Amino acid sequence: MKQEAPAAPSGTLDALLAAQRDACQREPYPPWETRARHLRTLNELLLENRDALANAINTDFGQRAKAEVMLAEFVLLKQEIDAALAHGRRWMKPQRRRTGKWLRPARAKVVPQPLGVVGIVSPWNYPLLLAAGPLVGALAAGNRAMLKVSELTPRTSALLEALIGGAFARDHVAVVNGDASVGAAFAALPFDHLLFTGSTRVGRDVMLAAAANLTPVTLELGGKSPAIVGGRARFDYAVDSLIAGKTLNAGQTCIAPDYVLLPRGSENAFIARARRRVAQLYPDFAHNRDYTSIVSERHYARLVRLADEARDAGAQLHPLADSDAAARRFAPTLVTNAPAHVALMQEEIFGPLLPLVPYDTLDDALRYVNARPRPLALYLYADDSATVERVTRETVAGGMAINETLMHVACEGLPFGGVGASGMGAYHGYDGFVTFSQMKPVFVQSRFNARNLVAPPYGRLFDALVSAMMKF
Template sequence: MPDTQATSSPSIDAMQDVFARQKAAFEHERHRSLSERKADLEKIEKLVKERGDEFADAIDADFGRRSKSETALAELGFTIATAKHSRQHLPKWMSSKRVSVPMTLAPGNAYVRREPKGVVGIVSPWNYSMQLAFAPLVAALAAGCRVMIKPSEFTPRTSALIKSTLAELFSEDHVAVIEGGPEEASAFTALPFDHLFYTGSTQVGRIVAKAAAENLTPVTLELGGKSPAVIAPDFDPAEAAKTLAWGKFLNAGQTCVAPDYALVPRGAEKPFVDAMMAETAQMWPDVATNEDYTAIISERHHARLSAMVEEVREAGAEVHQLAFDKAKAGNTRIFPPTVVVDPPLDSKLMREEIFGPVLPVLSHDGLEDAARFINERDRPLALYIWSKSKQTARTFLSKTISGGAAVNLPLLHLSVEDLPFGGVGASGYGAYHGEAGFLTFTHERGVFEAPVWHPSRLVRPPYGKVFEFFKKLQSG
């Protein structure tokens, strides 16, 4: 990361000025009241309800084609729900928490004060460009923080709309949006925030963590990884395909918790693949012109996916793709739903997060074998298992580790507001959503209040009989 103090870029100078003004504003007003915080959240909720169509249009233009239905579901509806949930639960979240005082420290009171951390930075990605900027913003505002957001340069129209609409609602010393490319992002993550929240790739996440470490800034990293979808021997693979196909190909697979590969019982590969292709064709007939099927965000990302598939095709893997007429598409970034059977494990398709509409299918010889395969690799952000038995699913979860998990359905665990959402290991650290998000941007300050005269005065040199009595109390 460059030394942002040494640069003379006007945009970076302006960024540092905004940061300084937010720090000063926080020092002036450290504790926003419950009513003020609830009003902040109401502003976000009202903004999305009233101007959701503008955001859908901007996102559609940035992608070249983005399903308006998927935007309504995964961005607009999600943001409204998280703002409403936070507003309703904020009184409880903000309240101090009493804790017990041991007999050796009595009399006295002990409690935890929940205080805003200060000025926080949010780096949001392009794949859900509005939701992944606004959801952590809601959590930070609920916590009473000042917020700076750096949205992705891959979605310039949405980023500009986020900036202009938030500027209408909040002063820049309260909420500010910083546009720009890699240089601005680098300078942004080098600022001495009180907390830095990053959503994106594992590769860039490492860089962000290093930049934050220079300032000892606490970081939440929401990364990705290869989230497995496991079909248990007791579950019909064709039935699993009905929900797995939607979860995989939503937003053309450009979802951090999308199933990245499927592990199916050996011998069930063909019925599973056939069902996947049939379900996909039913949901998105004629993907070339279907407005409900989303494009890939950029030519570079499209070329990367094409190269991944061609690599395994040349290696002899079986590749199934939905029928696709390029000439009809009107968009060179449409990539048809693709299923690949038995790709080489050393291929990019199996070493890198795919982040596109390509599903590798591998075989397993029982759930013990599937768990071993998963555990030999980096910890995934999500893990999905399909089983008719709750006990079977829970036993499998106990043998694996992932950021989150769901049984018999993909993706929807992240819509449960009271479930913490986050990664583990290479898929990130820290969590948000609901109270977990509030606590991410909150400092829990432990306080002990003693009366004017406290018995601890008796436990001091020269140590004698009273000290020995307290020693016995401590040891039980």
């Protein structure tokens, strides 16, 4: 039986925010040693409880392999924490900036300063990574944090609340559980920054709620992330890579490829190769324990509706294995000839359905991508530099990977974020530190300066000085 997450009264949320604000005032600029201690505490919490957390995630999904959880959640989290511990002291240092020649000998710098209290709203599909990942950046930047975790993974959320509550003071880091009404109240709090990961539809509501307080937001949304297979791509490699990316977490990934643009006439070759690849990745599919279940009956039914509507409109479905509705195991399924108007081609799929869209020329493929809302990710399979250069320059996406799927999110030095309908702002690594900091510009005037030369009363000397400035 599904466990319902308890609702947190709005007054409790207000009191919690007030307590964290008071704590910020007592320690507005934590030294690096304090921040590093908090990061190590989070690291130890995750590592010491990895089995319990993996088991909770597996139970919430109905089936999600521990190996996949370790790879897709724990490894990425440890990398994020390790990077913050290795570089955070340097990130904190003031950065010298140029003043320009007319302000010399003054000095300028940017001082990273904690924002205060950060709100983090995390989704169900990666319930650990997408809650604790942003928390790493918030802690490295010296902030307090409140996390609203998903009610769709109740065991994981309850365990995370208990673990965080046992390791951190509640006025430092607190986990909030509750249903959608609690999420709405949470988003309406006057945080110093709010990071939301979820759907574009809910993201609009979150941004509207935050606007009432002028709370700055980072929105990590989704959309339809395209994959383009170039005319001279290593075709089998491209298919294998795309299938691996699409089947991870059964496609319940915000950056999973949502459709594939491939040279016209290669659809059957793609289907045949994909069928072999699924058999290699998940042998004895009906009993394979590495393939993830869809998180809930409602989400499973939605995928069935997407497939049925497309089929009824004339599309062909190509299941690569046999689904099991009772276990919510939706088999990877390719779709050809899907009409543009069906929901499958309009909505983010968030499951293992993958439409194939043939193109005649690269120009056609680029027009197809650019006629749609800007995606969170774009994947290109090509080895010739001309194609890589064109696609890189002539498309706009939150992130891009060439000859790979998903892995850009694991790259330590790259920011992660969306653009347009797929989100705004970015985090991970140094970019996360910046997102959760006020990069305060500071101008330091020299004892000896020319300020009086540009002050009233204006006269010949002023005119001569401005004339000289304008000539450069």
